[in-house]
Every structure is written in C-alpha cells, then in structure tokens.
Amino acid sequence: MVEQDPSRVWQDREVKFDVSNNLLILRPGESEIDLVDKVEDTKGNNGDSGKLYITNLRLLWISSVRSRINLSIGYKCIVSINTRRTQSKLKGVVEAVNILTKHNKTQYEFIFTNLSAENFQLYSTILNVHRAYETSKIYREVKLRGALLENKQLKLLPQEQTYNTINGVWNLCNDQGTLGTLIITNVRFVWHSSINEAFNVERFSFKFKSCS
Numbered sequence: 001m002v003e004q005d006p007s008r009v010w011q012d013r014e015v016k017f018d019v020s021n022n023l024l025i026l027r028p029g030e031s032e033i034d035l036v037d038k039v040e041d042t043k044g045n046n047g048d049s050g051k052l053y054i055t056n057l058r059l060l061w062i063s064s065v066r067s068r069i070n071l072s073i074g075y076k077c078i079v080s081i082n083t084r085r086t087q088s089k090l091k092g093v094v095e096a097v098n099i100l101t102k103h104n105k106t107q108y109e110f111i112f113t114n115l116s117a118e119n120f121q122l123y124s125t126i127l128n129v130h131r132a133y134e135t136s137k138i139y140r141e142v143k144l145r146g147a148l149l150e151n152k153q154l155k156l157l158p159q160e161q162t163y164n165t166i167n168g169v170w171n172l173c174n175d176q177g178t179l180g181t182l183i184i185t186n187v188r189f190v191w192h193s194s195i196n197e198a199f200n201v202e203r204f205s206f207k208f209k210s211c212s
Helices: 119-134
Strands: 015-017 033-042 049-055 058-063 070-076 077-090 090-104 106-114 161-175 176-185 186-194 200-204
Touching: 033 058, 033 119, 049 119, 070 119, 077 106, 090 119, 106 119, 161 186, 176 200
Parallel strands: none
Antiparallel strands: 015 070, 033 049, 033 106, 049 058, 058 070, 077 090, 090 106, 161 176, 176 186, 186 200
C-alpha cells in the first residue's frame, strides 16, 4: 500500500509522534531499507518493545503492543547520531543509539536499544543510511544562482547525461522576462541567463507534479 495523497513530501522533513496509521504508510518513492524487530524506545517509552523501520526518508518506530504509540523521524531533522550508556527496563545497562533532532526550533532526543542483538549494528545501519541521505541532497534541493556552469558548460553530476540544450528560452517572473538557455538532462532542468550565467535556476525532474 502507498499513501493516498502523494502531493506533499513531509516524511524526511518532520518529527511526528503517535500519528495515525495512514501516516505510517510508505509514500511513493519511499522504500524500506531495513526492519529491526525488538527495538526499545528507551527515551520515551522505556520498557516498550517495538519495530524500527529504516527507510530512505525516515526512521519509523512502532510499538508492538500499541501501534498508536509510534515515532516518525525525518532524516533532515537529525542533528547527530551517537551511542551512549543508558538504563533499559528490558535489557539493563546497555550501549544504545542516541539521536538528536531539531524540528520547528524544538530539539528532541531519541534513544533506541536493540533488544535482540548488538546495538553497534543498529547504530552503523542508521548512520550509513543517514549519511547517504545527506550526501544526496544536491539531487533534491532547488538551487538559485548557484555555480552550475564552468567554461559555459553545465557541471554534470555523477551519472548525469545531457539530453537537450535549447537556446532562446524566456524566464518569466513578475511581468518581466529574461532570455536564456534551458538545459535538459536525465535528472534535472537547468536554466541560465544568456547575459549573466550566475543568474540561473535548477529543478530536479522528480520534483515536478505536472508540466504543461
């Protein structure tokens, strides 16, 4: 199943507590990378075991006893990932995964304890997935007036290919227009002014809801 309304992407940008079941469903483009059973939310629900879903956008922890008790932690909100000694009601004193986040100017701390295996494996999995998310930001963010060209050529990303270059394309905004060039690749659209290459914009293809 997929989430019914795919128009708004919030999963990687927000921290949510105890959301309804429909918000736990993976949205289009979101994929499950790993599922770790018997993980305790030691900070917020000490003594409560659940399942931790690691996706390409967020961490999802769902209580095994009460599914309405859950967490959704978007990767963009994560400030740091470390390990720390903590007291678990289910496992005693353990080395757990400590995650600090910030959302809407509010800081949140999460501590997860793997009850069935070593916590280092859980820590390394979360760390590696989050690192992959961070290093792929360039493919998701809209960039204005960036250093996109070098020697009048578009600086291509890894595995990017140019499909078409169209001269004489107008960028219209606030009843004004600027003449420039549109470059279409397999992953993005890039437009730059003919007079000033620093006046440019890029938009990745998957960000488009429609094009007409």
